[in-house]
Amino acid sequence: SFEMIIGILGIMKAGGAYVPLDPNYPPERLDYMISDSAISLLLTQQSLVQFLPENQAEILCLDTDWSRIANYSQENLTSPVKPENLAYVIYTSGSTGKPKGVMNIHRGICNTLKYNIDNYNLNSEERILQITPFSFDVSVWEVFSSLTSGANLVVAKPDGYKDIDYLIDLIVQEQVTYFTCVPSILRVFLQHPKSKDCHCLKRVIAGGEALSYELNQRFFQQLNCELYNAYGPTEAAVDATVWCCQPNSQLIPIGRPIANAQVYILDSYLQPVPIGVAGELHIGGMGLARGYLNQPELTAEKFIPHPFAQGKLYKTGDLARYLPEGNIEYLGRIDNQVKLRGLRIELGEIQTVL
Template sequence: MAGTTSSSDQPIAGRTRTETESLIGFFVNTLALRLDLGENPSFEAVLQQAKGVTLEAHAHQDIPFEHLVEVLQPPRNLGHAPLFQVLFVLQNAPLPDLELPGLELTLLELEAVTAKFDVTLEFRETAAGFTGRLEYDTDLFERATMERLVGHLRTLLQGIVAAPDTPIHELPLLTEAERRQFLAWNDTAVEYPRDKTIIDLFEEQVEKTPDAVAVVFPSTGSGQGEDEEVGYGELNARANRLAHRLRALGVGPEVLVGLFVERSVEMVVGLLAILKAGGAYVPLDPEYPTERLAFMVEDAEMPVLLTQTKLEERLPRTKARVVCLDLDTEMKILSRSSPENIVSGVRPENLAYVIYTSGSTGKPKGVMIPHQGLYNHTRWMQDNFPLGNKDKVLQKTPISFDASVWEFYAPLVAGGQLVMAQPDWQKDIGSLIETIIQHQVTILQVMPSLLQAIISSSKIGAVESLERIFCGGEKLPFALVKQGLELSSIELINLYGPTETCIDATFWQCSPEHSVVPIGCPISNTKNYVLDVHLQPVPIGIPGELHIGGAGLARGYLNRPELTAEKFIPNPFSDDPNARLYKTGDLARYLPDGNIEFLGRMDNQVKLRGFRIELGEIEAALVQHPDVQEAVVVIREDEPGDRRLVACIVSDLIPT
């Protein structure tokens, strides 16, 4: 909708009667115009529609705008005008030549002191063409935003003049400078070897440090037993023996192998062995309900499944060859198997793993990730957040989540230690913190909710070894960032990435100076696009759906070609005909510095006064106050039509 007014010589001036022509006063009425932009019409069609709508509105111009509001009864709010918030004015009447004896007259434009609407766009027709003026509410918009808006309007008008029959949603909007900027933000190309996999990196590390400790599996903490430690050479040999066994069972490139084991050294051996054999692992979490496990086993049609004897009875019925890693007969077979590295013939485009995620239909869907995505992520991580032989990474994420993938491999390709939490310790904050303290863990990956629980623990003061914390899986609140950075000498990194983009697609190194915590910029060889529903790039600050492309992209969904075609679409911005984009379904926007801010899911937006509002941004501003510990902002409507933002805070201050 838009509001229009006209100059005094137009019928809309409100002087439709002869008696009012000589009266002094303000008779201008405001018309609310509605245009139907559905079905993506051309600009010419929109122009004709606007002409018809305007003429029809002129026929009823004597109806006061206030009366129209009373009849329609739209939702009212004291913060803005009803029915519309943008006013368009065309001043197309010639200015009279006013002459007074003995005086020289100069026409002065009066600057508005207060904006009457959110945005007012006024054009004046002159002998030289049109001149424009933009008026806006400074409480709502920054000057830089409106300057970009003017640039978009200019680009749009140029596009209309060049091709008026173009569908409106295909008309250009971004300026050339913005297009170049977007290309620069997606310039993430890094040359990595195209013939290597994660196994190559691991085996290279084994050659460097065969005697160093690779995996530590802590004792139960009851004082009974000792920690289990496995060196790089031993771990490689055990994985090789199992890999040769898997090859004998027919495992090779593109063959799926189920992994149904508890967190243990056997889990690490199984992961490495499957990849060494050339296969792709399918994690089956023992914590999953039987029905979900049964669906995954049936859907994946895996010919081989690795498990442990204590879990065998929980296995759903399967045609797969079941291998119990801790069964005596199996252990004897493995002891006779070769400990030498295996040549599997696997290529970067072959599958590395298939992880099942929840589906909208209620049935899980298997996300197929090739080796090239895993290799790219590992190299990016090591380039940007390098690990060394003194680093210890805590592995506590369930294997069914893709965040577990880098926990396993990041330390093993860098000479570090993989410290594995006991199977049930991810639910026990005290045990996790004790593990961090006792084993001097330096690297930790957690969801924000778990980080909050760790920071709030009374034991946090004894944690001195942590150097870097990665957060992902949930939106990271600024209040939590402040708390995390208050821990001495700790880096805090915000990670974002759907399972379909191989663990992480963006990253942001947190700092206390930024009240908004973005998801950051793309990782190596990854491209991000914020697009509208017509796959057109949206300007800076405008919400759109985040699309992701590049080396980390999944092949698609296992046995779901229709869903794959729906979610993985051709990349319209690439010259490569095989390039694709993943439609994340996440709402995001570009910040002026090129970082991306996550706004929520597409189907979970907050709208107020016609604007999409990110409540987290307001919450972030509130918690900057020294007396505010936590804040939650919601929309309330205590009285019909009176929708308001309400903040609930947690503070140490006691009201008096």
């Protein structure tokens, strides 16, 4: 919603960090997230207040509480934000049964946005579709890539990605040029006969799941635009690598590191594996998150000292290998994590509930 974007901009300009809460989450999960993140101010809409668990936060409804908001100063704030300050906390599934809050800083997301503007040639003539739930970090890509480049932002209705008829009509009606989605949604999109009417699309960015050879081929058979395969965990500020897909490619790699990102494929002794040999993918560079909120042990386990330089590396738990030409191929997981519509799910969290 527009209120969500207004709220996020206000929070960040005031120097705060935002924590997106999905009203569709179970009450127990929402209660844990609100408590764990020690939220002091909760911005919402009046219709959603009933779904909130009891909490100590001050609640402000951005659609009905404008009389309260009007009492505050309208002076333009001088932003105190620095690159190392916290920008947002997004919760992902945790193997212990509790979600974990990933703390992303301004430096990381600004680096991703600068890369997006340069790599995708974003400008004021483009129209970017915002359709990803705000509890998923691709929403950061959609909103801020638009606002920082001067592009137009087309905001879909809540859960609009579930309605392919609506999605296609919106793309055509608003002449959307950029569209991001997970491959499972892209597959349903391409199966719809009206998808061929989306001549306005210039680039589609797929990420959050493995992109198959079959889906890559079908895309270029139906649409006359570019397709990108983007890879990156929440812990690396949305994207760590990107590959521009080709119509006749037999392999669908995840590409090469974006600007100021480092990618290493290492063995269990943290030594680089030879080209073509599988190892665990590690990420370093400007995009790294600060760690996990209130979980110092897990942070130390996953964000390890950089073995070859200063700083940290994030252990992704993803298996990958370097291809001879320098691209990286994603091979799967080394643990029990799975993905559903791009959302990370730890099977341990399900086992704990059961």
